[in-house]
Amino acid sequence: MREPQPVIISCALTGGMTVPGQSPAIPVTPEQIIGAGLEAAAAGASLIHVHVRDPATGRPAADIGLFREVIAGIREGSDAIVQPTTGGGVGQTIADRAEVLRQCRPEMASFNLGSFNFGIFPVHHRPSMAPWEIDYLESTRDYVFRNTFADMYLLAERFRENEITPEFEAYDVGHLYNLVHLLEHDIVQSPVHIQFVLGVLGANAASLEQLIHMLQTLRSQLGSNPFTWSVAGVGYPAEFHLGAASLMLGGHVRVGLEDNLRLTLNARADSNGALVQKAVTLAHLLDRRVATASEARRILNLRSEGVRATEVTAASGARGDPATSSAESVQA
Numbered sequence: 001m002r003e004p005q006p007v008i009i010s011c012a013l014t015g016g017m018t019v020p021g022q023s024p025a026i027p028v029t030p031e032q033i034i035g036a037g038l039e040a041a042a043a044g045a046s047l048i049h050v051h052v053r054d055p056a057t058g059r060p061a062a063d064i065g066l067f068r069e070v071i072a073g074i075r076e077g078s079d080a081i082v083q084p085t086t087g088g089g090v091g092q093t094i095a096d097r098a099e100v101l102r103q104c105r106p107e108m109a110s111f112n113l114g115s116f117n118f119g120i121f122p123v124h125h126r127p128s129m130a131p132w133e134i135d136y137l138e139s140t141r142d143y144v145f146r147n148t149f150a151d152m153y154l155l156a157e158r159f160r161e162n163e164i165t166p167e168f169e170a171y172d173v174g175h176l177y178n179l180v181h182l183l184e185h186d187i188v189q190s191p192v193h194i195q196f197v198l199g200v201l202g203a204n205a206a207s208l209e210q211l212i213h214m215l216q217t218l219r220s221q222l223g224s225n226p227f228t229w230s231v232a233g234v235g236y237p238a239e240f241h242l243g244a245a246s247l248m249l250g251g252h253v254r255v256g257l258e259d260n261l262r263l264t265l266n267a268r269a270d271s272n273g274a275l276v277q278k279a280v281t282l283a284h285l286l287d288r289r290v291a292t293a294s295e296a297r298r299i300l301n302l303r304s305e306g307v308r309a310t311e312v313t314a315a316s317g318a319r320g321d322p323a324t325s326s327a328e329s330v331q332a
């Protein structure tokens, strides 16, 4: 029997659409975020998704000095791929969000595929929350997570000029058609890596049916073009239910306190590492080996792996030529 592809477990450490008062486990300072990243990597995460926060308040930030410190700290202590956000948080412009690409030139960064309402106002107000946190949550009653075509064209330019591989974040099925538009107009290039982020209030639900619907839509739209995909289920038990489905279907898995704060029905997660550990256990139960960082780089066709598939396939004259190392590692 053929061994399935190893699974890339990514860990989203802190987020921009959570506030620290939701859980004492959410890392805030650069030291805490670096520590959480190293713990997640040691537990089996080969890809670390990072946001940064103002260390004094915990408010999501776009400060390049903080990004530099966090990216360098995680890289120094592990060989995991460090993937900064370009999604940011409430109040950040696309220019703020894109700056990390030019200033830090990471191997990979997130690329959000469309605008939608992103509501976190139903989050329970806790006594541990500062006034700004309550305001932040409440402000999303009237918040659109903006990713217009102009924004996406600008972002794509920054990714291209800095040779950064995007992880495309798709929250709803329409976002996949936006991606098809970007591919058809050569604004972004194949092969693509997609993260299905399901369960945000304002976008698609974290259900098995919707995951399958989005996966099938992507497959039919991309035809023979290869791609890789992962799932981030938002909330509990979505993070692990959709993670298990992805493990069965050959996809990759994202966990982390950005998306979910619970380890079990009755226990809150006390660290990102604990969430990664549970994903590793699930992977082993379902016969998926966990990818090392260098395997993840090969699967995702990152620039540190040498010649990119787009260059190879252009030279060989065949898009998605199965003879290329990246194409053999992707699944359509």
Ligand code: KMH
Pocket: 012, 015, 016, 017, 049, 085, 086, 087, 088, 110, 111, 112, 169, 197, 258
């Ligand atoms: N928490 C959302 C904003 C991003 O950072 O670019 C999903 C996300 C996207 O991880």
Ligand code: ZN
Pocket: 012, 015, 016, 049, 050, 051, 085, 087, 110, 258
């Ligand atoms: Zn994020």
